[in-house]
Amino acid sequence: MAGTRQRNKDKLPVIIDAAKAVFARNGFYNSQISKIAKQAGVADGTIYLYFRNKEEILVRLFEHQVGSYILSLKEQLKQLDDARQRLSYIVDQHLQILEEDPDLARVFQLELRQPIAEIRKGIAPILHQYFQIIEDTVCLGQQQGYFDSELSAKLIRKIIFGSIDEVATSWVFSQKNYSLTSQAAQLIRVIFRGISK
Amino acid sequence: MAGTRQRNKDKLPVIIDAAKAVFARNGFYNSQISKIAKQAGVADGTIYLYFRNKEEILVRLFEHQVGSYILSLKEQLKQLDDARQRLSYIVDQHLQILEEDPDLARVFQLELRQPIAEIRKGIAPILHQYFQIIEDTVCLGQQQGYFDSELSAKLIRKIIFGSIDEVATSWVFSQKNYSLTSQAAQLIRVIFRGISK
Amino acid sequence: MAGTRQRNKDKLPVIIDAAKAVFARNGFYNSQISKIAKQAGVADGTIYLYFRNKEEILVRLFEHQVGSYILSLKEQLKQLDDARQRLSYIVDQHLQILEEDPDLARVFQLELRQPIAEIRKGIAPILHQYFQIIEDTVCLGQQQGYFDSELSAKLIRKIIFGSIDEVATSWVFSQKNYSLTSQAAQLIRVIFRGISK
Amino acid sequence: MAGTRQRNKDKLPVIIDAAKAVFARNGFYNSQISKIAKQAGVADGTIYLYFRNKEEILVRLFEHQVGSYILSLKEQLKQLDDARQRLSYIVDQHLQILEEDPDLARVFQLELRQPIAEIRKGIAPILHQYFQIIEDTVCLGQQQGYFDSELSAKLIRKIIFGSIDEVATSWVFSQKNYSLTSQAAQLIRVIFRGISK
DNA sequence: TATGAATGAGCCTTCATTCAT
DNA sequence: CATGAATGAAGGCTCATTCAT
Structure with missing residues (x-):
């Protein structure tokens, strides 16, 4: 039974x-x-x-986790006026969430990269929301005079997300014998230097 | 036909x-x-x-294309003494190769991301060679006094590769109505600023 | 709704x-x-x-419709003394009922033909009652001297029922742009000629 | 192995x-x-x-058996000038083929009646060819003055086919303790009387 | 080397039926 | 009587791989 x-x-x-x-x-x-x-x-x-099907499980898993994260992230960012603080927070949290949940990290960094149309399309809306938050923060920093206004906000977003993503993926592939969040400080430093005025 | x-x-x-x-x-x-x-x-x-099997086709396709590229890349880099020039060249070429062969770009940026152990393991050796070239170039730049020696070369490599990779993936997903290589200049500028002394 | x-x-x-x-x-x-x-x-x-199960729905739907029809049919036939009138009435009514209820026609002529033992067995008793009515009418006609006594009543029943059934099925498959009952007269004429003395 | x-x-x-x-x-x-x-x-x-799928097996089984039968039937009918002889031959052969191959009879009379669109559509072309042969024969008989020209050839075909079909189905359901072809003679007699001038 | 017909393990999905509420 | 969420057996079909020719 x-x-x-x-x-x-x-x-x-x-x-x-x-x-x-x-x-x-x-x-x-x-x-x-x-x-x-x-x-x-x-x-x-x-x-x-x-x-509806197996693919939807993966998509809804992503929505479930990232959707609620985006809500709380937006809430937290409101508390911070300085775009540099905001960006710092974004990078920090991104790495921290993955480090705290290794299963989630593995699914996000590896399994979610399925080249299956249904999965990619399902994930896109949420992912783009996250991209938008980063781009908005970059724009704010440019308005505040911290970041170089001559750089495309979209390009900067790609650099930021791409960097975090690669750092995270490397960590997942590694034996995880080092802390992921410990890389946050240096990562943020390089990014800030790279995009500052 | x-x-x-x-x-x-x-x-x-x-x-x-x-x-x-x-x-x-x-x-x-x-x-x-x-x-x-x-x-x-x-x-x-x-x-x-x-x-031997279907997975090996993908792996050997990668080896075939990237293996020979790495050889010629190493040759070209020898011609350049300045680590900054070398890094510029690496980024430029990376984007250019993908732009010139959209099929290749699609396979590299999407299909190769299969979360199948055999594929990941098969690709790793060549990919790590490429990673090593970037890291070596970064170290050289640090020795030449151009790049900040306090930054981990490995972390910088992740930032560089992650950035290029994300820029390329975005381009593949886009309608490709903009030039990929046109992003190289800004990308390199941000990277240089980010890692310079 | x-x-x-x-x-x-x-x-x-x-x-x-x-x-x-x-x-x-x-x-x-x-x-x-x-x-x-x-x-x-x-x-x-x-x-x-x-x-009890899905099959029983179909069977009971048949019983429900045909069972009560048989009762009223028997009642009506009693009113008629002449076997030829009776047979006419049977054929007429058969076609008329189907024409009046296209859903019923579709279910009787197509869906009820399921080659599922439970359905066939469930339908059999009622169907045989209907067959019996036809055969009885034929026998009566033979006794009354209208129909050829050398023909097997059972065979005649098969011919009559088979003919009606095929005419009905054709009509269901057609766009129903002609009247089903309009075929009754000719059908009866052929049958009568075929089995008359 | x-x-x-x-x-x-x-x-x-x-x-x-x-x-x-x-x-x-x-x-x-x-x-x-x-x-x-x-x-x-x-x-x-x-x-x-x-x-292509399970349904197609049933359809192609029908095509295979009936398609070749129709060819030989057409050949044989050419040898006969009298429409009455032709019709006799058609009925005889129809019953004989089923009697000679009980498996075929069971499949044709029961399993092929699947109310599945793909099966019905697949069978239709061949079935209509067979219907056409019967109708053509009836028309010929009308021209030859044997059959009543006032009757619709199509209706007669339905009566003929419906009668044969019902006789065959009854036989399949029975314990087959009687000969199917033995019914041919009476069946043909009734039909002829029914449609003669 | 090259072929391509044949293999058969493997899995997603459906849906009639049950039963705790 | 009524509900409808949950069950889980069952099977059509795919396709990577093999191997006799």
Whole structure:
């Protein structure tokens, strides 16, 4: 008897957490629905009450985590007037979140890079929101006279995001025998120098 | 016509070119061996005379393109004494190669990001060679007194590669209605400022 | 709106009507229980308070419609003494009922032909009652000296039923741009000539 | 090691024969591809080298059997000048073919009645060819003055086909303890009387 | 070397049915 | 009686890989 039937519990977060763990451990391609269901303690079919298909699990996992993060990030940034402080905060938090949740880091830095149209399209809106926050912060810094106004804000965003992303990916591939956040200070220093007036 | 029958020629480069085109058009996951074989004008089984499996095609495609590039890159860098010139050259060439071959760009920036162990491991040695060239150049610049010696060369490499990579990926996703190499100058300027003494 | 919630009413006829419409529109195989439940305005589980399984819905739909028809048919036939009049009436009514209810026609002529043992067995008793009525009428006609007594009544029944059935099926497949009952007269004429003394 | 690989043998007729037997024994719905493959002595995947999907097997089985039958039927009919002889021949052969191959009879009379659009559409062209032959024969008989010209040839065809079909279906359902062809004579007599001038 | 027909393991998804509420 | 979330068995189909020719 595969467990008594659970009712009235919201299975959505349970499944998302299970998927995160399974994806991190096995990779998206090798994470069969049955594995995720088992990990979540639900039946295979139950997954499909919450998700249209396997790809959507990955997309919704991203939305779930990043969507709420963006909300709190926006809230926190309001507290800071100085664009340099804001940018610092963004980089710091980005690295900290990944370091605190290695499964999440693995899923974000590796599995989410699936070259599957449905996944890329599903992720795009949220990702672009995050890009926008960075670009807005850069623009603010330019208005405040801290950052070089001759540089394209979009290009700077690519440099910032690209740098963080590569630092994070290297850390995931490494044995994680060093702290990810410990790289934040130097990373921010280089970025600031690079884009300052 | 998807390729006339090739005879008595080495089929290896033909297959690699075919794979590049098919991967770029359909994505790795949706590029069946039979599609690649058809595009190359050979039988399905012939592919397996040259490659152990599908993953190896992607890896060898990478090795084929990047391996020879690294050789010529090393040659060119020897001609330049100034680490700043060398770094400039690296960034420039990186972007230029991708811009000149959109299929290659698509495969490198998207399809090669497969979270499949065999692919990642296969690519690693060559990729690390490329990373080493960048790090060596950074160290040289530090010795020459141009770059800040207090910064970790490895971290700087991550920033440089991460930035280029993100700029390239954005371009691939875009309608490519702007020049990729046109971004090189600003990108290099930011990097230089960021890591200069 | 696919049916407002019914309360305190016998849901059996509601479900049967819903099933008829859904079967006619989607075919038996593509008519999920959830579709029928939605159309009937009841919960999926409610269906199983009235029917053992999906097949039984089809069978009981048949019983429901044909069973009561047979009762009234027998009643009507009693009014007629002449076997020729009786047979005429049977053919007429058969076609008329189908023409008046296109959903019913579709279900009877197509969906009910499921090669599923449970369905065939469930339908058989009622269908055989109908066959018996036809055969009895034929026998009566033979006794009355109208029909050729050398012909097997059972064979004649097959010819009569087969003819009506094929005429009806053709009509269902057609765009129904002609009247089904308009074929009754000619059909009866051929049959009568065929079996008359 | 499921048997040594068979090469250069045309597996198409082998699969079709296997499908006929499996469909007859289990019904279309309960005839898994793996069952058909096993019966045919090929791998599951091999089926899909010859058929797009399960439905197509049924359709092509019909085409295979009826298509060639129609060719020979047309040939034979040419030998006969009298429309009455032709019609006799058609009915006779129809019943004889089914009686000689009980598996075929079961598939034709029961399994082929699947209310699945793809199957109905696939069968239609061939079936209509057969209908046409019957209608043409009826028309010829009308021109030759044997059959009543006031009757619609199409309606007569429905009566003829419907009658044969019902006789055949009854026989399939029966324990087959009587000869199907033995019914031909009476059936033809009734039809002739019914449609004669 | 080259072929391409054949293989068969593997998995996502559906949906009839159940049962705790 | 009624609900509808949860179940989980079942199977059609794909496609990387093999190997007799």
